[in-house]
Every structure is written in C-alpha cells, then in structure tokens.
Amino acid sequence: MKQETQTREKLQQTAKEEFMEKGYAAASLRNICRKANVTTGALYFFFKDKEDLFGSLVDEPLKKIYEFMKTHYEVEIKEIKTAATKNHDYREDSEAAVMALNYMFEHHDEFVLLLTKSAGSRYENCTDRFVEISEAHYRVLADEMSERCQTEKIDDYTIHWISHLQILSFVQLITHDISKEEALKHIHTIVKFLINGWFGIY
Numbered sequence: 538m539k540q541e542t543q544t545r546e547k548l549q550q551t552a553k554e555e556f557m558e559k560g561y562a563a564a565s566l567r568n569i570c571r572k573a574n575v576t577t578g579a580l581y582f583f584f585k586d587k588e589d590l591f592g593s594l595v596d597e598p599l600k601k602i603y604e605f606m607k608t609h610y611e612v613e614i615k616e617i618k619t620a621a622t623k624n625h626d627y628r629e630d631s632e633a634a635v636m637a638l639n640y641m642f643e644h645h646d647e648f649v650l651l652l653t654k655s656a657g658s659r660y661e662n663c664t665d666r667f668v669e670i671s672e673a674h675y676r677v678l679a680d681e682m683s684e685r686c687q688t689e690k691i692d693d694y695t696i697h698w699i700s701h702l703q704i705l706s707f708v709q710l711i712t713h714d715i716s717k718e719e720a721l722k723h724i725h726t727i728v729k730f731l732i733n734g735w736f737g738i739y
Contacts (some may be wrong), residue, residue, distance in 0.1 A: 595651050
C-alpha cells in the first residue's frame with residue numbers, strides 16, 4: 538500500500554512538471570512515465586487517462602474555490618439587504634479576498650495549471666465558469682440595489698463586464714510573476730477600486 542501511494546504521488550509530481558512545462562494538450566503520458574520511472578501500465582492502474590491525471594492535481598483546489606465563492610456570495614446577499622448603500626465597510630470584502638488569495642497561493646501551481654495550461658481538457662473554460670458564478674451573484678445583487686436605491690436596472694452586459702473585471706483581477710495576481718506578499722498588498726487596493734466602482738453606479 539505504501540509503495541502504491543508513493544508511485545501515485547511520484548506520477549502526480551512528474552505530471553505536474555510536464556503539464557507546467559508543456560501544457561495539457563502537448564504533455565505526453567509516455568514522458569511522464571519515463572521521468573517517474575514507471576510503466577504506462579502502472580499509470581493506468583491509478584488514472585483512466587491524461588485528463589484524469591490532470592484532474593487529480595486540480596480537482597480539489599477548484600472545488601474548494603467554488604465552495605468559497607458560493608459561501609461568500611450567499612453571505613453578501615444576506616448582508617446587502619441591511620447594509621447601507623454608501624460608506625461601505627471594505628474590511629469584510631478585503632478579508633474574503635485575502636482568504637481566497639491565500640488559498641490560491643497555497644495551491645499556486647494547481648491554479649496556474651487551471652488558468653494557463655488546461656487548454657484541450659475539460660478544465661479549459663474554468664475562468665469562464667468563475668465569471669458565470671459571479672455574474673449570477675451580481676445579477677441578484679444589482680437588482681436588490683436598484684430596488685433599494687430606486688434606480689434603473691443595470692443591464693446584463695454591464696453585470697457581465699463587472700464579473701469579468703473581478704475574476705481577472707485574481708487571475709492576474711496568480712498568473713503574473715509576483716510574490717504572494719506583493720499580491721496580498723495589491724488586493725486591498727483592487728477591492729477598494731471594485732467596491733467604489735460598484736457603489737458609484739448607484
């Protein structure tokens with residue numbers, strides 16, 4: 538059992554290196570097996586195919602960040618019903634952004650794989666999925682705000698654009714060559730910019 542675990546972990550580590558270097562589409566299972574010093578039969582004992590191997594690296598971090606977004610957005614919807622429309626307290630939003638960013642940096646390679654190396658796999662549109670989740674949330678949030686402020690309803694394109702802007706802010710912090718410390722320093726400014734822009738609409 539211990540040997541099987543070690544073999545699986547060796548395959549995953551070697552696969553991560555191959556995927557990071559070449560991307561999903563160009564990565565070779567033969568190269569992965571050769572570098573891990575195992576047979577292709579051993580690889581297929583643990584993983585159905587290349588996509589399953591890729592998924593073993595990224596599925597858990599991706600699931601966690603989806604769960605984090607869902608939980609944060611649910612809380613935000615509840616709070617917006619009682620919060621003031623102006624003079625918004627940034628601290629909770631900044632804390633949530635810092636938590637998300639910390640988690641993404643803890644699994645930095647996995648998110649780089651998802652965001653920049655997943656073309657050709659079922660994960661290649663994960664950024665679009667992040668945007669879709671945010672878009673659904675901001676549609677509800679915007680309608681609530683428009684009703685409370687008695688302003689015109691924000692159109693769907695604007696909601697889509699705002700969602701893209703938010704998600705790409707995180708994507709850039711992960712995929713650009715900056716340290717975790719630098720990213721955490723920038724996120725507070727980004728959050729203030731995004732929130733001021735949001736409340737500025739009303």
